[in-house]
Amino acid sequence: MTWFKMPLFLWGLYGTAIIQILATPVLGITLLLLIAERTLGVGIFDPALGGDPVLFQHFFWFYSHPAVYIMILPAMGVISELVSAFSHRHIFGYRFIAMSSIAIAVISFLVWGHHMFVSGQSNLASLIFSVLTFLVAIPSAVKVFNWVATMYKGEVELATPMVYALSFLFLFGIGGLTGLFLGALATDVHLTDTYFVVAHFHYTMFGGTAIAFFGGLFYWWPKMFGRMYNETWARIGAFLVFIGFNTTFLAQFIMGAHGMPRRYYNYLPEFAPYHKVSTIGAFILAIGFVIAAGTLLHSLVAGAPAPANPWGAATLEWQTTSPPPHENFHTQPVPGDPYDVDRWVFDPSAGGYVLAPAAAAGGQA
Amino acid sequence: MGEHGESFVHVVPLRVLVGVWLSLLVLTIVTVGATWVDLGSFNLWLAMAIATLKASLVVLYFMHMRYDHPFNAIVFIGALLFVMLFVGLALLDTRAYQPELIPGYAPGMGGKP
């Protein structure tokens, strides 16, 4: 295994690890200072004792902005796997996707001040952080365009994980683009602490991370437990999640832009219809998740046995049995190109994909 | 050396260790002595330069970084760069908003004329 034979999921996790190592200690010292503040009264952040509360926000967001990339980078890695596997095409721009994970990890440390535009932060810093914030769009867009390019002229198979992956592309696209509104200084002043922020956050974190998590769960479920789930019900669940999610949070963009503040339990009557739509959406979302969870649980007792490679993916885990034996492989596999999906052909007798005879005879070059 | 070919291990000669220790002591005396010389704001930078020199000696020889896998150096220097980034941007911002503070709203921060 070499760096550029790693699946892109691992590249995503690698970027995540960089962030965790560099950002989490700052959260640690922030918490230590807060503990000292509360128990000893050191006053580092307390204006009554000469401290600077805006400095606390710097401490907090130096960790907490990279933290959202801790959540999204593994999700992006999962999507890279799904898009290639279900388009039955080699991933487009492998190195660009890999490097964009690292770029996102690094840039995530340069943008924390965009949470502080109305905190009393100086105009100078706001300007710098706003410009840097737009930089994050570049590696994110590199990923999205490469995923779309992978699907182009591929045999896109709308299996459940792919339905989630397509939901991710749509929802994360909206989440990412609305981030640009919030990164722009003037519009941010209008949108700060409104439902627009709530909707943006959920489109990226829920529409991004949670949807990718479900996509990954349905993708690796046969590998983890050796059981196939009911494809029809799983797709119905995925579809309801998509509909319910948009119903819930699209309404929040609109009312946020109209001025509905977040964290208020009460509101003007003009916002009531949006809240109603949002609530109905939340119930649809819940039904979708119950169906998804029920499908998975049902497969554990009544699912058909899973073949080694039900999807035709080329990463190493699909070359062993489902579920894998102790220590994963009986003989040590030779890592090759993790996205060389053309070597795998569907074999009806196995119920899944097997190595094409030519590829098997020619070894794993 | 060990019986199983530990040739990848670098043993720092005692002469080098003693030399580094003595240099550190001398530099400590220099940094204390430098406080008697008035160089204005340059005093702080001098003290930091001496501290960085001392730190480099410790890292390079006591911590073997000179003989180590270069990736460890990348990890270490990377951490330092991120600290500088954090301090730099926080400093830039707090410096920039000091004049805008209104005394009385946050008495410790504005400073009264």
Added chain:
Amino acid sequence: MHSAESHVAHHFPNAKSQVEAGKLGMWIFLATEILLFGGLFCAYAVYRANHPEIFIYAHRYLDKVLGGINTAVLIFSSFTMAWAVRAAQLSQQKSLVRLLSVTILCGFVFLGIKVVEYEHKWKEGLLWGKRYKPVHSEGETPKDVPPPKPLQWVNPEERSTLPPPAEPPKGLAAHASTSHEAGVVPQNVQLFFSVYFLMTGLHGLHVIGGMAVLAWMLVRARRGEFSAAYFTPVDLAGLYWHLVDLIWIYLFPLLYLIH
């Protein structure tokens, strides 16, 4: 004696990659430690840059001599630690035990001096934040302290649409009026002592942690566990101890030697 083979876990192809993996792990841990202290250095830099008069005034209450001695003690302990690693690498087990003991002893000396310093501060009431209640009378304040440099003051109406308060909010303004009258003593001196106690306190905790690890190494060294074939634990404990020394190298001029 252990053979080299028995120390190589089955997932490593050879001793070299195991040693390097261990070192890399330690360096990554040290990176997180640097970021942890980085937060405190950030707080220091922000307050020193914005309120230099506090630091110039208050650092005179720190004892340069004791701080200097402590620096020398830590540097010496770093030297003996590096020597101990060398002894382990050369299978010199007796000198390894001796050098580890000296290193730990230096840790005790350092902490002892620190306790003396803390005790002085405690008696004089030069404590952090809300515990700052100096017992010295105003006449005892150093005469050569320059008056605080007035910070740049801008009429809030030019900068902000907020009206200046007719009366400052209650609970916030107590210090602004009282400490201002003294003339010589700048406002918010407690900030310096907060920073001082937080930085030296966290560093002190790390010294204690390092001493605990070294004590464990000492026990294992006395059992004869370390040799040229296997010395990684001593090496990694040493790296940690050097980092603690490294942080002090910066703390000493930043806190004690302000000009």
